[in-house]
Amino acid sequence: MVTLTPGDGREAGPGQDEPGPAYRCADIAARDSYGRLLALLAASTSDLTSAQDMLADAFEQALRTWPSQGVPGNPSAWLLAVARNRGRDQWKSARVQRTVPLDAGQDSPAYVEDIDVDAIPDRRLELMLVCAHPAIEPAVRTPLMLNTVLGFTAEQVGRAFSVPPSTMATRLVRAKKRIKAAGIPFRIPDRVDLLARMPSVLEAVYGTYIIDWATGPQARQLPSEALHLAEVLTTLVPDDPEARGLAALIGLSAARAPARVDANGRFVPLAEHDPSLWDRRLISRAHEHLRAAHARGHLGRFQLEAAIQAMHCARGLGGTMDWPALLALHRILHAVEPSLGSSVALAAVTAEIDGPAAGLATLDALLAEAGQHSHRFQPAKATRAHLLDRLGRKEEAVVAYESAISLTHDPAERQYLEHCRDRASRQAQLGSLKDRS
Amino acid sequence: MRYALLMHYREPGEGEISEEAIEEAKEAFGAYGRALESAGVLLSADVLQPSAATTTVTRREGGLRVQDGPFAETKDALAGIFMLEVPDLDAAIGWAEKCPGAQWGMIEVRPSATALVKGAWSR
Numbered sequence: 306m307v308t309l310t311p312g313d314g315r316e317a318g319p320g321q322d323e324p325g326p327a328y329r330c331a332d333i334a335a336r337d338s339y340g341r342l343l344a345l346l347a348a349s350t351s352d353l354t355s356a357q358d359m360l361a362d363a364f365e366q367a368l369r370t371w372p373s374q375g376v377p378g379n380p381s382a383w384l385l386a387v388a389r390n391r392g393r394d395q396w397k398s399a400r401v402q403r404t405v406p407l408d409a410g411q412d413s414p415a416y417v418e419d420i421d422v423d424a425i426p427d428r429r430l431e432l433m434l435v436c437a438h439p440a441i442e443p444a445v446r447t448p449l450m451l452n453t454v455l456g457f458t459a460e461q462v463g464r465a466f467s468v469p470p471s472t473m474a475t476r477l478v479r480a481k482k483r484i485k486a487a488g489i490p491f492r493i494p495d496r497v498d499l500l501a502r503m504p505s506v507l508e509a510v511y512g513t514y515i516i517d518w519a520t521g522p523q524a525r526q527l528p529s530e531a532l533h534l535a536e537v538l539t540t541l542v543p544d545d546p547e548a549r550g551l552a553a554l555i556g557l558s559a560a561r562a563p564a565r566v567d568a569n570g571r572f573v574p575l576a577e578h579d580p581s582l583w584d585r586r587l588i589s590r591a592h593e594h595l596r597a598a599h600a601r602g603h604l605g606r607f608q609l610e611a612a613i614q615a616m617h618c619a620r621g622l623g624g625t626m627d628w629p630a631l632l633a634l635h636r637i638l639h640a641v642e643p644s645l646g647s648s649v650a651l652a653a654v655t656a657e658i659d660g661p662a663a664g665l666a667t668l669d670a671l672l673a674e675a676g677q678h679s680h681r682f683q684p685a686k687a688t689r690a691h692l693l694d695r696l697g698r699k700e701e702a703v704v705a706y707e708s709a710i711s712l713t714h715d716p717a718e719r720q721y722l723e724h725c726r727d728r729a730s731r732q733a734q735l736g737s738l739k740d741r742s
Numbered sequence: 743m744r745y746a747l748l749m750h751y752r753e754p755g756e757g758e759i760s761e762e763a764i765e766e767a768k769e770a771f772g773a774y775g776r777a778l779e780s781a782g783v784l785l786s787a788d789v790l791q792p793s794a795a796t797t798t799v800t801r802r803e804g805g806l807r808v809q810d811g812p813f814a815e816t817k818d819a820l821a822g823i824f825m826l827e828v829p830d831l832d833a834a835i836g837w838a839e840k841c842p843g844a845q846w847g848m849i850e851v852r853p854s855a856t857a858l859v860k861g862a863w864s865r
Contacts, residue, residue, distance in 0.1 A: 351830075440831060487853055488743045490830035498832075 338381040339456030340537075344428035346388055348491040351435070353453055353481040355392070363388040429454060430541040431491040437505040438489050445480045446505070447512030452477050454537075455530055503542070507551050507607065510534045514555050532559050532587075539594065549598035550608030556591035557614040560584040565717075572717035580621035588618055606642040609634055613650075628658045645675055645682045653688050661695040668692065683712040687722060694725065699733035702726075744785065744854035745834040749822040751847025753792050770842035778826070778837065785825035793819045818847060825854075 339360070347356035363384045377383040435441075436449040448466060451457045457465075463473030483489075493499060514531035535552040542548050564582040567573050595615060598608050613634050620626040632654050639647040648671035656664020668689060672679040679685050690705035706726035713719040771789065778784035793812045800807050812819065822843060828834050831851070838849040856863045 438831075440835070488745075488829075488831045488834075490832055492830070492832065494832060 338384070340429045340432060340454035341427055342381065342385050342388065343453055343456070344432040344491065345385065346392065348428050348431060350485070351489055351491060352485045353435075354478070354485070356388075357453070359388040359391045360384070362391045427541065428491060429537060431493060433506050433509070433538070433541075434493065434502060435484055435489050435491055437502070437509045438484075439502070439505070440487055440489060441480055441483065443505075443508075445476050446509040448473060448477060449480050450509050450534065451513060451530070454534060457530075503545055503547065506538070507547055510538060511551060511555075511607070514558070531555050543597075544601065546598035546601040546603050547605040547607050549594040549601075550605060550611045553591040553594035553598070553611035554607050554614060556587045556594065557611060557618055560587035560591070560618070570717055572715070572721040574721070575617060575621075578621055580618075580623075583618070583621065591615065604637070604641070606638065609638040609641065613638070626657075628654070632658055645672075645679055645685060648672065648675060648679075649682070649684045649688050652692075656692055656695075661692045665689070665692040665696065681712060683709060686712055690722070690725070690729075694729050699729045699736055702729040703733060743828065743830065743834075744857050745826050745828060745831075746850075746852045746854060747824040747826065747834070747838050747841060748820060748850040748852060749789075749824075749841065749843035749847055750818040750850060751821050751843060752817060753819050753821070767842060770845075774840060774842055777840070778824070783826045783828050783833075783837065785827055787822070787824045789822040790820065821847065 343353070343356055343360055346359055347353045350356070366387055367380070367384060371377075432454055433450060436453060437446045441449065448462045451462045451465070452459065459474035459477050460470040462477070463470040466473065468476075494502065510531065513534055532552070532555045535548070535555045538548045539545075539552045560583050561575070561578060563584065564578040564580070565573060573579075591611065592615065595608065595611055598611075613631065616626065616631050616634070632651075635647070635651045635654050639651050649668065652664050652668035652671060655667045668685070672685055686705060686709035690702050690709050693699075693702035693705050703726055706722055706729060710719055710722045710726065713722055775784075775787060778787070796810070796812045798809045798811065798813045800809075800813075824837075824841070826834060826837055828837065831853070834851050834853075838844060838851050841849050843849060856865055
């Protein structure tokens with residue numbers, strides 16, 4: 306089994322070798338500081354590919370020397386110094402020297418003792434802004450973040466996106482070439498521009514969270530990486546309420562992950578979760594984020610989604626559901642950021658308050674508005690099936706379940722929908738028998 | 743870095759644009775030019791004649807071929823070129839946004855690969 310351990314960002318990394326103390330130390334350093342080190346190495350040149358090569362060399366040297374010479378006091382500083390020296394070696398190579406004048410700053414060797422990683426600025430926000438730059442194709446932004454900020458290999462990212470590793474590698478290489486060739490800067494823009502560009506950064510981080518969980522148990526680790534990215538983002542832009550909202554949203558969802566599948570690997574719908582399996586620490590952390598976000602007095606899509614998740618969690622933990630308040634939140638969300646997801650959720654909550662017929666009417670009206678796109682949206686099909694089922698329209702429910710199943714990639718959820726379909730199908734047969742008698 | 747801002751837009755027919763609108767556009771380009779000058783980022787700027795005035799030259803098929811008209815008939819035509827020297831893509835995009843041509847056409851922001859400066863090709 307391949308685990309999602311940050312590698313060197315390109316190919317086999319420290320995650321691939323035999324575990325030992327040096328390996329574990331390199332692994333922890335990789336997880337904690339890959340993006341930080343890469344951002345520092347790439348900031349002046351916008352050349353992510355060379356920076357990743359330098360960092361990969363440094364990790365490789367760590368694995369060679371740490372087991373015999375011991376782990377340095379500050380592994381991150383050591384890695385940065387070695388990576389910089391490797392860059393300097395390339396810089397001084399004859400080929401480069403003939404074509405580019407030497408830069409005194411680049412040319413002087415770096416010493417481990419001179420580098421205080423905690424004192425140098427964290428440039429991961431610049432790195433994230435580069436990954437989510439308007440000049441970068443939206444579809445490659447999330448893969449680029451996973452590859453550069455968290456150090457996942459192209460193979461790992463490819464697997465998470467159900468794309469062949471070579472295809473993903475090509476996309477990543479092309480995007481990095483573009484960053485260098487187009488001159489996309491590692492710079493935090495002024496406040497107005499930053500506000501305008503944060504949504505695409507948040508969107509790309511959100512993308513790491515909603516990756517289709519299609520490829521087996523290891524891919525399920527990604528939401529925890531999404532949480533890691535979102536938490537990093539809240540430390541980089543503590544004043545951005547939507548960054549807090551996103552961290553809360555992912556945190557609340559991650560908190561419930563242990564209850565999402567039962568002991569037999571079967572999907573458990575939210576209403577039937579065992580709340581004692583939820584991660585209380587993550588839930589209270591999410592509430593901290595929400596409080597901090599609300600204090601800024603600027604509502605947004607991720608805060609609303611997190612607030613909705615928080616209400617579901619509160620009900621699971623012994624409270625009662627305030628359905629009208631939940632419906633109000635869904636209505637605001639649908640007004641602020643209308644999407645297929647918000648339409649389906651609004652219809653589902655309407656069904657809880659005004660009954661399945663009202664829910665179904667709302668769903669069909671909203672989906673008609675959304676048009677073509679809604680035909681392949683799995684939650685719309687699944688919700689429609691459940692509502693028809695509850696209305697006793699069993700035959701239609703069976704058809705609707707079928708089309709939901711054909712769009713469901715998660716094996717546990719598919720199994721659950723098949724179970725619902727079979728039950729509705731039996732009831733439909735019973736119904737037609739009764740009609741005949 | 744050096745960037746070319748390439749203005750593309752549909753060429754208006756004869757008399758399609760009022761004198762008043764033409765005057766407004768001239769004023770907008772005047773102000774834009776002054777802003778580029780005062781920022782010290784402008785290398786050169788040309789607004790081109792319509793493609794009806796274009797001649798295309800090629801030796802691609804061996805012999806010389808001189809032909810009237812552009813090499814490809816497109817809906818939008820190249821209408822002007824601004825060469826800028828700015829630190830990065832964000833700065834170039836910032837100037838492209840302010841280009842009057844962006845109001846009615848598209849501005850392609852293209853980094854320069856190499857430029858002839860003081861007789862030598864360099865970055």
